[in-house]
Amino acid sequence: MIAIIDYGVGNLYSISHSLSYLGMENIVTRDEETILNADKLILPGVGAFGDARQKLKDTGMDSLVLQKAKAGTPLLGICLGMQLLLEKSHEYGEHAGLGLIPGEICPLRADIPAELKVPHIGWNALRFTGESPLLKYIQEGDSVYYVHSFYAKFAGDAVKAVSEYGVDVPGLVQHGSVFGAQFHPEKSGPVGLNILRAFGEVGAC
Amino acid sequence: MIAKRIIPCLDVRNGRVVKGTNFEGIQDVADPVEMAKYYNDTGADELVFYDITASFEGRSLFTDILKRTAAQVFIPLTVGGAINEVSDFERVLSCGADKVSVNSGAIKNPDLIDSAAKRYGDQCVVLSMDVKRVDGAFRIFAKGGRIDTGIDALQWAHEGQERGAGELVVNSIDTDGVKQGFDLEMLAAMGKMVSIPIIASGGAGNMEHFKTLFETVPQVDAGLAASIFHRKEVPLPALKAYLAGEGIPMRILRTGV
Numbered sequence: 369m370i371a372i373i374d375y376g377v378g379n380l381y382s383i384s385h386s387l388s389y390l391g392m393e394n395i396v397t398r399d400e401e402t403i404l405n406a407d408k409l410i411l412p413g414v415g416a417f418g419d420a421r422q423k424l425k426d427t428g429m430d431s432l433v434l435q436k437a438k439a440g441t442p443l444l445g446i447c448l449g450m451q452l453l454l455e456k457s458h459e460y461g462e463h464a465g466l467g468l469i470p471g472e473i474c475p476l477r478a479d480i481p482a483e484l485k486v487p488h489i490g491w492n493a494l495r496f497t498g499e500s501p502l503l504k505y506i507q508e509g510d511s512v513y514y515v516h517s518f519y520a521k522f523a524g525d526a527v528k529a530v531s532e533y534g535v536d537v538p539g540l541v542q543h544g545s546v547f548g549a550q551f552h553p554e555k556s557g558p559v560g561l562n563i564l565r566a567f568g569e570v571g572a573c
Numbered sequence: 574m575i576a577k578r579i580i581p582c583l584d585v586r587n588g589r590v591v592k593g594t595n596f597e598g599i600q601d602v603a604d605p606v607e608m609a610k611y612y613n614d615t616g617a618d619e620l621v622f623y624d625i626t627a628s629f630e631g632r633s634l635f636t637d638i639l640k641r642t643a644a645q646v647f648i649p650l651t652v653g654g655a656i657n658e659v660s661d662f663e664r665v666l667s668c669g670a671d672k673v674s675v676n677s678g679a680i681k682n683p684d685l686i687d688s689a690a691k692r693y694g695d696q697c698v699v700l701s702m703d704v705k706r707v708d709g710a711f712r713i714f715a716k717g718g719r720i721d722t723g724i725d726a727l728q729w730a731h732e733g734q735e736r737g738a739g740e741l742v743v744n745s746i747d748t749d750g751v752k753q754g755f756d757l758e759m760l761a762a763m764g765k766m767v768s769i770p771i772i773a774s775g776g777a778g779n780m781e782h783f784k785t786l787f788e789t790v791p792q793v794d795a796g797l798a799a800s801i802f803h804r805k806e807v808p809l810p811a812l813k814a815y816l817a818g819e820g821i822p823m824r825i826l827r828t829g830v
Contacts, residue, residue, distance in 0.1 A: 381643070381667075381669060382643060382647075382669060382671070385643060385644045385647075385669070386647050388644075389644070389645065389647070414694055414696070414697075415694050485768055485769065485770060485794075487695070487696055487739065488575065489696065489739070489740065489770050489794075490575045490576060490578055490618075490770070490794065490795075491575070491576040491578065491618055491824040492574070492575045492576065493574070493576075493824075507827070510827070511576060511824035511825075513648070513649060515696045532574055533574075533575060554647060555647060555648060555649050555671065556647070556648075557613065557647055557648050557826065558647075558826065560647060561647060
Protein backbone atom coordinates (compact mmCIF):
# COMPACT_ATOMS: atom_id res chain seq x y z
CA MET A 369 0.00 0.00 0.00
CA ILE A 370 1.29 3.42 -0.99
CA ALA A 371 0.25 6.26 1.30
CA ILE A 372 -0.18 9.63 -0.41
CA ILE A 373 0.35 12.13 2.37
CA ASP A 374 -2.57 14.54 2.73
CA TYR A 375 -1.44 17.67 4.52
CA GLY A 376 -3.77 20.13 2.88
CA VAL A 377 -1.91 21.10 -0.29
CA GLY A 378 -2.09 20.00 -3.88
CA ASN A 379 -4.09 17.93 -6.28
CA LEU A 380 -3.72 14.55 -4.59
CA TYR A 381 -6.32 12.81 -6.65
CA SER A 382 -4.43 12.85 -9.94
CA ILE A 383 -1.57 11.05 -8.20
CA SER A 384 -4.01 8.57 -6.72
CA HIS A 385 -5.73 8.06 -10.09
CA SER A 386 -2.45 7.39 -11.86
CA LEU A 387 -1.39 4.80 -9.28
CA SER A 388 -4.80 3.11 -9.45
CA TYR A 389 -4.57 3.11 -13.25
CA LEU A 390 -1.28 1.20 -12.88
CA GLY A 391 -2.95 -1.25 -10.49
CA MET A 392 -0.94 0.04 -7.51
CA GLU A 393 -2.85 0.06 -4.23
CA ASN A 394 -2.89 3.53 -2.72
CA ILE A 395 -4.65 5.74 -0.24
CA VAL A 396 -4.78 9.50 0.29
CA THR A 397 -4.37 9.86 4.04
CA ARG A 398 -3.13 11.71 7.09
CA ASP A 399 -3.91 8.86 9.45
CA GLU A 400 -0.87 7.95 11.56
CA GLU A 401 -1.59 4.23 11.73
CA THR A 402 -2.15 3.98 7.96
CA ILE A 403 1.07 5.86 7.23
CA LEU A 404 3.11 3.79 9.67
CA ASN A 405 1.86 0.61 8.00
CA ALA A 406 2.41 1.82 4.43
CA ASP A 407 5.06 0.15 2.23
CA LYS A 408 5.79 3.39 0.43
CA LEU A 409 5.04 7.07 0.78
CA ILE A 410 4.37 9.82 -1.71
CA LEU A 411 4.74 13.43 -0.61
CA PRO A 412 2.86 15.71 -3.02
CA GLY A 413 2.71 19.50 -2.98
CA VAL A 414 1.99 22.68 -4.89
CA GLY A 415 2.21 26.30 -3.79
CA ALA A 416 4.76 28.05 -1.60
CA PHE A 417 7.50 26.24 0.31
CA GLY A 418 7.08 28.10 3.62
CA ASP A 419 3.34 27.48 3.68
CA ALA A 420 3.63 23.82 2.86
CA ARG A 421 6.45 23.30 5.39
CA GLN A 422 4.24 24.84 8.08
CA LYS A 423 1.27 22.63 7.14
CA LEU A 424 3.49 19.57 7.19
CA LYS A 425 4.48 20.51 10.72
CA ASP A 426 1.00 21.48 11.89
CA THR A 427 -0.46 18.16 10.74
CA GLY A 428 2.39 16.24 12.37
CA MET A 429 3.18 14.70 9.00
CA ASP A 430 6.80 15.90 9.03
CA SER A 431 7.93 13.70 11.90
CA LEU A 432 6.00 10.71 10.51
CA VAL A 433 7.58 11.11 7.08
CA LEU A 434 11.05 11.47 8.64
CA GLN A 435 10.52 8.42 10.82
CA LYS A 436 9.41 6.28 7.89
CA ALA A 437 12.16 7.53 5.57
CA LYS A 438 14.83 6.86 8.18
CA ALA A 439 13.46 3.34 8.60
CA GLY A 440 14.12 2.78 4.88
CA THR A 441 10.56 3.04 3.54
CA PRO A 442 10.77 4.27 -0.05
CA LEU A 443 9.54 7.85 -0.31
CA LEU A 444 8.81 9.90 -3.42
CA GLY A 445 8.36 13.66 -3.24
CA ILE A 446 6.65 15.31 -6.21
CA CYS A 447 7.16 18.94 -7.28
CA LEU A 448 7.02 21.01 -4.07
CA GLY A 449 6.99 17.66 -2.24
CA MET A 450 10.42 17.00 -3.75
CA GLN A 451 11.67 20.44 -2.75
CA LEU A 452 10.58 19.81 0.85
CA LEU A 453 12.95 16.83 1.00
CA LEU A 454 16.03 19.03 0.62
CA GLU A 455 17.92 20.89 3.33
CA LYS A 456 16.55 24.35 2.83
CA SER A 457 14.70 26.74 0.54
CA HIS A 458 15.25 30.38 -0.36
CA GLU A 459 11.65 30.91 -1.54
CA TYR A 460 10.48 34.16 0.13
CA GLY A 461 12.90 34.00 3.05
CA GLU A 462 14.83 31.02 4.27
CA HIS A 463 13.07 27.85 5.36
CA ALA A 464 14.46 24.55 6.61
CA GLY A 465 13.44 21.46 4.64
CA LEU A 466 13.29 17.87 5.82
CA GLY A 467 16.99 17.39 5.00
CA LEU A 468 16.60 13.89 3.54
CA ILE A 469 18.41 14.89 0.34
CA PRO A 470 21.35 17.32 0.19
CA GLY A 471 20.85 20.65 -1.54
CA GLU A 472 18.93 23.92 -1.49
CA ILE A 473 15.95 25.32 -3.33
CA CYS A 474 16.74 28.56 -5.20
CA PRO A 475 14.91 30.87 -7.62
CA LEU A 476 15.25 29.97 -11.31
CA ARG A 477 14.94 33.64 -12.26
CA ALA A 478 18.33 34.52 -10.79
CA ASP A 479 20.15 31.85 -12.80
CA ILE A 480 18.54 31.76 -16.25
CA PRO A 481 18.55 34.20 -19.21
CA ALA A 482 15.86 36.90 -19.17
CA GLU A 483 14.15 35.61 -22.33
CA LEU A 484 13.27 32.33 -20.61
CA LYS A 485 9.93 32.55 -18.83
CA VAL A 486 9.37 31.79 -15.15
CA PRO A 487 7.57 29.62 -14.11
CA HIS A 488 9.18 26.88 -16.16
CA ILE A 489 5.91 25.41 -17.51
CA GLY A 490 5.69 22.61 -20.00
CA TRP A 491 7.37 19.49 -21.34
CA ASN A 492 11.11 19.17 -21.15
CA ALA A 493 13.42 16.28 -22.01
CA LEU A 494 15.39 14.40 -19.37
CA ARG A 495 19.13 13.83 -19.55
CA PHE A 496 20.43 11.14 -17.21
CA THR A 497 23.27 12.19 -14.91
CA GLY A 498 23.29 9.15 -12.66
CA GLU A 499 21.64 5.82 -12.09
CA SER A 500 18.30 5.36 -10.42
CA PRO A 501 15.76 2.53 -10.33
CA LEU A 502 13.12 5.10 -11.26
CA LEU A 503 14.70 5.52 -14.70
CA LYS A 504 14.33 1.80 -15.43
CA TYR A 505 11.39 2.03 -17.86
CA ILE A 506 12.18 5.33 -19.58
CA GLN A 507 14.79 6.48 -22.07
CA GLU A 508 17.08 9.47 -22.10
CA GLY A 509 15.37 12.22 -24.09
CA ASP A 510 11.89 11.34 -22.85
CA SER A 511 9.94 14.43 -21.82
CA VAL A 512 8.17 15.16 -18.56
CA TYR A 513 5.83 17.96 -17.49
CA TYR A 514 7.16 20.73 -15.23
CA VAL A 515 5.48 23.64 -13.44
CA HIS A 516 7.82 25.45 -11.04
CA SER A 517 9.70 28.69 -10.32
CA PHE A 518 12.33 27.38 -7.89
CA TYR A 519 14.80 24.55 -8.38
CA ALA A 520 17.32 22.37 -6.56
CA LYS A 521 20.96 23.47 -6.33
CA PHE A 522 23.98 21.90 -4.67
CA ALA A 523 22.35 18.46 -4.67
CA GLY A 524 25.57 16.89 -6.02
CA ASP A 525 25.45 13.16 -6.71
CA ALA A 526 21.82 13.02 -5.64
CA VAL A 527 20.88 14.43 -9.06
CA LYS A 528 19.97 11.52 -11.33
CA ALA A 529 18.34 13.32 -14.28
CA VAL A 530 18.17 16.94 -15.42
CA SER A 531 16.31 19.06 -17.96
CA GLU A 532 17.92 22.01 -19.68
CA TYR A 533 16.23 25.37 -19.09
CA GLY A 534 18.98 27.97 -19.12
CA VAL A 535 20.60 25.82 -16.42
CA ASP A 536 20.52 22.09 -15.75
CA VAL A 537 17.34 21.79 -13.71
CA PRO A 538 17.41 18.67 -11.52
CA GLY A 539 14.35 16.66 -12.55
CA LEU A 540 14.97 13.52 -10.55
CA VAL A 541 16.95 13.33 -7.30
CA GLN A 542 17.62 10.36 -5.09
CA HIS A 543 19.44 9.63 -1.86
CA GLY A 544 19.10 6.01 -0.75
CA SER A 545 15.43 5.14 -0.78
CA VAL A 546 14.33 8.78 -0.83
CA PHE A 547 13.35 10.02 -4.31
CA GLY A 548 12.22 13.38 -5.59
CA ALA A 549 10.70 14.45 -8.91
CA GLN A 550 10.60 18.16 -9.71
CA PHE A 551 8.25 17.36 -12.61
CA HIS A 552 4.79 15.85 -12.29
CA PRO A 553 4.97 12.12 -13.13
CA GLU A 554 1.18 11.91 -12.75
CA LYS A 555 0.83 14.47 -15.57
CA SER A 556 3.67 13.28 -17.79
CA GLY A 557 1.78 10.76 -19.92
CA PRO A 558 3.21 7.26 -20.39
CA VAL A 559 6.72 8.42 -19.38
CA GLY A 560 5.44 9.62 -16.01
CA LEU A 561 3.41 6.47 -15.47
CA ASN A 562 6.52 4.41 -16.18
CA ILE A 563 8.41 6.34 -13.49
CA LEU A 564 5.61 5.66 -11.00
CA ARG A 565 5.56 2.00 -12.02
CA ALA A 566 9.30 1.79 -11.32
CA PHE A 567 8.76 3.45 -7.93
CA GLY A 568 6.18 0.75 -7.17
CA GLU A 569 8.86 -1.86 -7.72
CA VAL A 570 11.53 -0.28 -5.50
CA GLY A 571 12.24 -2.49 -2.50
CA ALA A 572 12.69 -1.21 1.05
CA CYS A 573 16.28 -0.85 2.21
CA MET B 574 15.01 22.64 -24.04
CA ILE B 575 11.36 23.20 -23.36
CA ALA B 576 8.98 21.92 -26.04
CA LYS B 577 6.29 23.92 -27.80
CA ARG B 578 2.93 22.49 -26.85
CA ILE B 579 0.11 21.31 -29.11
CA ILE B 580 -3.26 21.46 -27.37
CA PRO B 581 -6.55 20.07 -28.66
CA CYS B 582 -9.58 21.91 -27.31
CA LEU B 583 -12.81 20.06 -26.61
CA ASP B 584 -15.95 22.20 -26.46
CA VAL B 585 -18.48 20.14 -24.55
CA ARG B 586 -22.22 20.66 -24.65
CA ASN B 587 -24.75 18.23 -23.22
CA GLY B 588 -22.09 15.59 -22.85
CA ARG B 589 -20.73 15.74 -26.40
CA VAL B 590 -17.80 17.48 -28.09
CA VAL B 591 -18.85 20.20 -30.48
CA LYS B 592 -17.08 22.80 -32.57
CA GLY B 593 -18.57 25.72 -34.38
CA THR B 594 -17.16 27.86 -37.13
CA ASN B 595 -17.00 31.51 -36.12
CA PHE B 596 -18.92 30.41 -33.01
CA GLU B 597 -21.96 29.42 -35.08
CA GLY B 598 -23.19 26.28 -36.84
CA ILE B 599 -22.31 23.95 -33.98
CA GLN B 600 -21.93 20.32 -34.99
CA ASP B 601 -21.62 17.23 -32.81
CA VAL B 602 -18.31 15.39 -33.11
CA ALA B 603 -17.75 12.72 -30.48
CA ASP B 604 -17.71 11.40 -26.97
CA PRO B 605 -15.40 13.62 -24.89
CA VAL B 606 -13.88 10.87 -22.73
CA GLU B 607 -13.05 8.70 -25.74
CA MET B 608 -11.67 11.70 -27.57
CA ALA B 609 -9.52 12.71 -24.58
CA LYS B 610 -8.09 9.18 -24.36
CA TYR B 611 -7.34 9.24 -28.07
CA TYR B 612 -5.45 12.51 -27.71
CA ASN B 613 -3.64 11.30 -24.59
CA ASP B 614 -2.47 8.22 -26.49
CA THR B 615 -1.45 10.07 -29.64
CA GLY B 616 0.76 12.72 -28.05
CA ALA B 617 -1.36 15.75 -27.14
CA ASP B 618 0.66 17.85 -24.68
CA GLU B 619 -2.34 19.07 -22.78
CA LEU B 620 -6.12 19.15 -23.15
CA VAL B 621 -8.56 21.99 -22.77
CA PHE B 622 -12.20 21.26 -21.94
CA TYR B 623 -14.69 24.08 -22.38
CA ASP B 624 -18.09 23.65 -20.81
CA ILE B 625 -20.49 25.42 -23.14
CA THR B 626 -23.57 24.02 -21.45
CA ALA B 627 -26.23 26.36 -20.18
CA SER B 628 -28.41 23.99 -18.17
CA PHE B 629 -27.93 22.55 -14.69
CA GLU B 630 -28.27 18.98 -16.05
CA GLY B 631 -25.62 19.72 -18.64
CA ARG B 632 -23.31 21.01 -15.91
CA SER B 633 -23.44 17.81 -13.86
CA LEU B 634 -22.95 15.81 -17.04
CA PHE B 635 -19.81 17.90 -17.65
CA THR B 636 -18.35 17.29 -14.19
CA ASP B 637 -19.02 13.58 -14.62
CA ILE B 638 -17.12 13.64 -17.93
CA LEU B 639 -14.29 15.48 -16.23
CA LYS B 640 -14.04 12.89 -13.47
CA ARG B 641 -14.02 10.00 -15.92
CA THR B 642 -11.39 11.73 -18.05
CA ALA B 643 -9.12 12.50 -15.10
CA ALA B 644 -9.12 8.83 -14.09
CA GLN B 645 -7.72 7.76 -17.46
CA VAL B 646 -5.84 10.71 -18.94
CA PHE B 647 -2.48 11.64 -17.46
CA ILE B 648 -1.55 14.90 -19.14
CA PRO B 649 -2.45 18.40 -17.89
CA LEU B 650 -6.16 19.20 -18.10
CA THR B 651 -7.39 22.77 -18.33
CA VAL B 652 -11.07 23.44 -17.79
CA GLY B 653 -13.01 26.54 -18.74
CA GLY B 654 -16.55 27.75 -19.28
CA ALA B 655 -18.93 29.08 -16.63
CA ILE B 656 -16.12 30.02 -14.25
CA ASN B 657 -17.46 33.04 -12.39
CA GLU B 658 -16.47 32.55 -8.77
CA VAL B 659 -13.74 30.93 -6.71
CA SER B 660 -16.23 28.16 -5.90
CA ASP B 661 -16.29 27.31 -9.63
CA PHE B 662 -12.52 26.76 -9.45
CA GLU B 663 -13.07 24.38 -6.56
CA ARG B 664 -15.84 22.57 -8.45
CA VAL B 665 -13.67 21.70 -11.46
CA LEU B 666 -10.38 21.23 -9.56
CA SER B 667 -12.05 18.68 -7.31
CA CYS B 668 -13.12 16.76 -10.44
CA GLY B 669 -9.56 16.49 -11.72
CA ALA B 670 -8.74 19.73 -13.55
CA ASP B 671 -5.15 20.97 -13.16
CA LYS B 672 -5.74 24.49 -14.42
CA VAL B 673 -8.83 26.62 -14.71
CA SER B 674 -9.48 29.02 -17.54
CA VAL B 675 -11.45 32.23 -16.88
CA ASN B 676 -12.85 34.50 -19.55
CA SER B 677 -16.15 36.38 -19.04
CA GLY B 678 -16.02 35.77 -15.29
CA ALA B 679 -12.78 37.76 -15.08
CA ILE B 680 -14.13 40.57 -17.29
CA LYS B 681 -17.12 40.96 -14.96
CA ASN B 682 -14.99 40.64 -11.84
CA PRO B 683 -11.22 41.04 -12.38
CA ASP B 684 -10.59 40.30 -8.68
CA LEU B 685 -11.50 36.71 -9.45
CA ILE B 686 -8.00 36.32 -10.96
CA ASP B 687 -6.32 37.62 -7.79
CA SER B 688 -8.44 35.52 -5.43
CA ALA B 689 -8.00 32.32 -7.42
CA ALA B 690 -4.25 32.85 -7.90
CA LYS B 691 -3.81 33.46 -4.19
CA ARG B 692 -5.77 30.36 -3.27
CA TYR B 693 -4.58 27.87 -5.91
CA GLY B 694 -1.36 29.43 -7.20
CA ASP B 695 -0.63 31.35 -10.41
CA GLN B 696 0.05 28.14 -12.32
CA CYS B 697 -3.59 27.18 -11.87
CA VAL B 698 -5.14 30.34 -13.34
CA VAL B 699 -5.38 30.66 -17.11
CA LEU B 700 -6.78 33.89 -18.51
CA SER B 701 -8.59 33.23 -21.74
CA MET B 702 -9.65 36.04 -24.05
CA ASP B 703 -11.49 36.50 -27.34
CA VAL B 704 -9.90 39.31 -29.31
CA LYS B 705 -11.13 41.19 -32.39
CA ARG B 706 -9.90 44.23 -34.26
CA VAL B 707 -12.04 47.35 -33.90
CA ASP B 708 -10.88 50.60 -35.51
CA GLY B 709 -7.30 49.38 -35.65
CA ALA B 710 -7.16 48.35 -31.99
CA PHE B 711 -7.42 44.91 -30.38
CA ARG B 712 -10.56 44.67 -28.26
CA ILE B 713 -11.89 42.07 -25.83
CA PHE B 714 -15.20 40.53 -26.87
CA ALA B 715 -17.56 38.72 -24.50
CA LYS B 716 -20.50 36.30 -24.78
CA GLY B 717 -18.82 33.91 -27.20
CA GLY B 718 -17.43 36.75 -29.27
CA ARG B 719 -20.69 38.63 -29.78
CA ILE B 720 -20.27 41.69 -27.55
CA ASP B 721 -17.57 44.35 -27.73
CA THR B 722 -16.60 45.15 -24.13
CA GLY B 723 -14.56 48.16 -25.23
CA ILE B 724 -11.62 46.80 -23.21
CA ASP B 725 -8.19 47.03 -24.87
CA ALA B 726 -6.92 43.47 -25.24
CA LEU B 727 -3.23 44.27 -24.73
CA GLN B 728 -3.95 46.19 -21.54
CA TRP B 729 -6.21 43.41 -20.32
CA ALA B 730 -3.54 40.77 -20.94
CA HIS B 731 -1.04 42.82 -18.96
CA GLU B 732 -3.50 43.43 -16.15
CA GLY B 733 -4.32 39.71 -16.04
CA GLN B 734 -0.66 38.87 -15.62
CA GLU B 735 -0.23 41.47 -12.87
CA ARG B 736 -3.28 40.07 -11.06
CA GLY B 737 -1.75 36.59 -11.06
CA ALA B 738 -2.77 34.73 -14.20
CA GLY B 739 -0.16 32.06 -14.95
CA GLU B 740 -0.92 31.60 -18.66
CA LEU B 741 -2.87 33.32 -21.42
CA VAL B 742 -5.08 31.74 -24.04
CA VAL B 743 -5.49 34.28 -26.82
CA ASN B 744 -8.19 33.52 -29.34
CA SER B 745 -8.48 35.70 -32.40
CA ILE B 746 -12.08 36.10 -33.54
CA ASP B 747 -10.81 37.57 -36.81
CA THR B 748 -8.98 34.37 -37.75
CA ASP B 749 -11.08 31.77 -35.87
CA GLY B 750 -12.67 29.15 -38.10
CA VAL B 751 -11.23 30.71 -41.25
CA LYS B 752 -8.27 28.28 -41.40
CA GLN B 753 -5.93 30.82 -42.99
CA GLY B 754 -3.40 30.72 -40.17
CA PHE B 755 -2.97 32.16 -36.68
CA ASP B 756 -3.28 35.89 -36.00
CA LEU B 757 0.48 36.53 -35.98
CA GLU B 758 0.24 40.30 -35.75
CA MET B 759 -1.98 40.21 -32.67
CA LEU B 760 0.04 37.42 -31.02
CA ALA B 761 3.30 39.30 -31.55
CA ALA B 762 1.74 42.36 -29.90
CA MET B 763 0.66 40.16 -26.96
CA GLY B 764 4.16 38.71 -26.74
CA LYS B 765 5.54 42.19 -26.12
CA MET B 766 3.00 42.88 -23.36
CA VAL B 767 3.37 39.81 -21.13
CA SER B 768 6.05 37.45 -19.88
CA ILE B 769 3.73 34.54 -18.99
CA PRO B 770 3.21 31.66 -21.44
CA ILE B 771 0.93 32.42 -24.39
CA ILE B 772 -1.32 29.81 -25.96
CA ALA B 773 -2.38 30.85 -29.46
CA SER B 774 -5.85 29.98 -30.69
CA GLY B 775 -7.89 30.60 -33.80
CA GLY B 776 -7.04 30.15 -37.44
CA ALA B 777 -5.01 26.97 -37.79
CA GLY B 778 -5.92 25.14 -40.99
CA ASN B 779 -2.83 23.11 -41.82
CA MET B 780 0.52 21.98 -40.44
CA GLU B 781 2.47 24.91 -41.93
CA HIS B 782 0.35 27.33 -39.91
CA PHE B 783 1.82 25.91 -36.69
CA LYS B 784 5.35 26.09 -38.04
CA THR B 785 4.83 29.72 -39.07
CA LEU B 786 3.33 30.49 -35.66
CA PHE B 787 6.28 29.16 -33.65
CA GLU B 788 8.91 30.56 -36.01
CA THR B 789 7.36 34.02 -36.40
CA VAL B 790 6.27 34.63 -32.81
CA PRO B 791 8.82 32.96 -30.51
CA GLN B 792 6.97 34.25 -27.44
CA VAL B 793 4.14 31.84 -28.20
CA ASP B 794 4.47 28.64 -26.18
CA ALA B 795 1.58 26.59 -27.49
CA GLY B 796 -0.87 26.25 -30.34
CA LEU B 797 -4.47 25.33 -29.65
CA ALA B 798 -7.05 24.06 -32.13
CA ALA B 799 -10.23 22.02 -32.16
CA SER B 800 -12.04 20.91 -35.31
CA ILE B 801 -8.94 20.34 -37.44
CA PHE B 802 -7.77 17.79 -34.85
CA HIS B 803 -11.21 16.29 -34.16
CA ARG B 804 -11.91 15.75 -37.87
CA LYS B 805 -8.30 14.64 -38.44
CA GLU B 806 -7.82 17.27 -41.15
CA VAL B 807 -4.54 17.83 -39.31
CA PRO B 808 -3.78 14.55 -37.52
CA LEU B 809 -2.07 15.37 -34.24
CA PRO B 810 0.77 12.79 -34.36
CA ALA B 811 1.61 13.80 -37.96
CA LEU B 812 1.65 17.47 -36.95
CA LYS B 813 4.09 16.86 -34.11
CA ALA B 814 6.38 14.72 -36.26
CA TYR B 815 6.33 17.40 -38.97
CA LEU B 816 7.15 20.22 -36.54
CA ALA B 817 9.96 18.19 -34.93
CA GLY B 818 11.36 17.59 -38.42
CA GLU B 819 11.23 21.33 -39.08
CA GLY B 820 13.34 21.96 -35.99
CA ILE B 821 10.57 23.11 -33.64
CA PRO B 822 11.21 21.63 -30.18
CA MET B 823 8.51 19.00 -29.66
CA ARG B 824 7.78 16.31 -27.13
CA ILE B 825 7.66 13.09 -29.10
CA LEU B 826 5.90 10.15 -27.55
CA ARG B 827 7.77 6.90 -28.00
CA THR B 828 7.01 4.67 -25.05
CA GLY B 829 3.91 2.86 -23.93
CA VAL B 830 3.24 1.92 -20.34
